[in-house]
Amino acid sequence: xxxxQIKDEVAKEICxxxxxxxxxxxxxxxxVVQRTMEEVCKRYATECVKASLEKAANEADVECENxxxxxxxxxxxxxxxxxxxxxxxxxx
Numbered sequence: 001x002x003x004x005q006i007k008d009e010v011a012k013e014i015c016x017x018x019x020x021x022x023x024x025x026x027x028x029x030x031x032v033v034q035r036t037m038e039e040v041c042k043r044y045a046t047e048c049v050k051a052s053l054e055k056a057a058n059e060a061d062v063e064c065e066n067x068x069x070x071x072x073x074x075x076x077x078x079x080x081x082x083x084x085x086x087x088x089x090x091x092x
Contacts, residue, residue, distance in 0.1 A: 002092045006043045010036060047092055056088040 001009075004021070011024035014036060018024040025033055061079035069075075 001047050007040050010040050051090040056083045
């Protein structure tokens with residue numbers, strides 16, 4: 001979900017007769033819209049973190065320490081830098 005979709009979703013939740021963020025923005029006072037932007041920012045940040053964590057999980061360098069062992073005894077090592085790499089950060 002991108003920022004515009006999140007804004008529209010929040011606007012519709014707060015104001016059922018508003019079809020989108022632009023309509024909400026012109027309907028309410030600036031102070032109300034400002035408080036609503038806080039919710040939009042929280043949701044946007046949450047979506048970015050979810051997408052970034054998913055990408056980091058997919059990009060992680062994982063190595064099996066003892067591949068000859070039975071599957072239940074195998075131990076995996078994850079290269080931490082492959083997860084924390086800035087290329088994994090996604091801004092929607």
